[in-house]
Amino acid sequence: QxxxxxxxxxxxxxxxxxxxxxxxxxxxxxxxxxxxxxxxxPPASQVPRESSIPAMVEAQVRRTPDALAVITPERQLTYRELDAKANQLAHRLRGLGVGPEVRVGLCVERTEDLVIGALGILKAGGAYVPLDSSYPRERLGWLLEDAQGPALVAHSHLLSALPETSATPVCLDSDAELAKQPTTAPVVD
Known part of the structure; x- marks a missing residue:
């Protein structure tokens, strides 16, 4: 009809x-x-122009903390869980020198860790540089060299696909320091 x-x-x-x-x-x-x-x-005036992605996620955590934020075949995360994990990553990255306008390589598979990684880097004040492990090593090396970041967020089994770098790897699937970090949002200058 x-x-x-x-x-x-x-x-x-x-x-x-x-x-x-x-x-x-x-x-x-x-x-x-x-x-x-x-x-x-809604009219554009109802959407805050200054809102960052981390601020919008934090606002959603306050509204619906137990609502599902990320759904993958392997796992589901609520907004509260996503925010807590991203905050832990952000604190770890801040400790490594990540701050405003610092680029951080992000080499993870398409799992919930991709969202955690990107959000955690943004919460630390940094900018993420997506790295696909299927890229040629030369291209990955150029991207890492260009980023010049103090840290690299990755899955541990993908590190062997990456060329050597001076960036400290933070492996979302095996870094024991992540669990020791606060789950509250870090203060970013």
Whole structure:
């Protein structure tokens, strides 16, 4: 029914404006356009422009701490768990010298650790440099050299795919220091 309605709107527009390009003609009724563009999308003024990804996650933790934030075939994390793990990583990275505008390599598989790693680096004030272990070693070496970060967040079994670097590896699957870190957000200058 909806497709037939859209087709009807299109035919009416063609009849009333025959010289208009097909791509410029409407498919939606005025009510549908209002719903999509106005009702379902808050005005830009309602979305804080200064909000960072970590701040938005922390706000979600306050609203719904036990709601699922990350779902993978192997594991599920609530917003509270995600935030706590990212905070621990952020504290570990801060201890290694990561701060504002410091780049950190991120070489993990597509698991919940990818989200934890990216969020933890951002919470430390850094910027993450995604590294795919299937890239040629030369490219990975160039990316790591260009990042010049004091730390590298990775899965331990992927370290052998990476060229040598002066960055200290922080392995999300085996770094015993992570569990010793506070679960509260670090203070970033």
């Amino acid at each position: 909806r497709m037939a309605g859209h087709f009807g709107v299109l035919l009416e527009a063609i009849a009333s404006e025959p010289n208009t390009r097909l791509g410029d003609l409407p498919l939606l009724t005025d009510a549908e356009r209002q719903q999509l563009l106005v009702e379902w999308n």
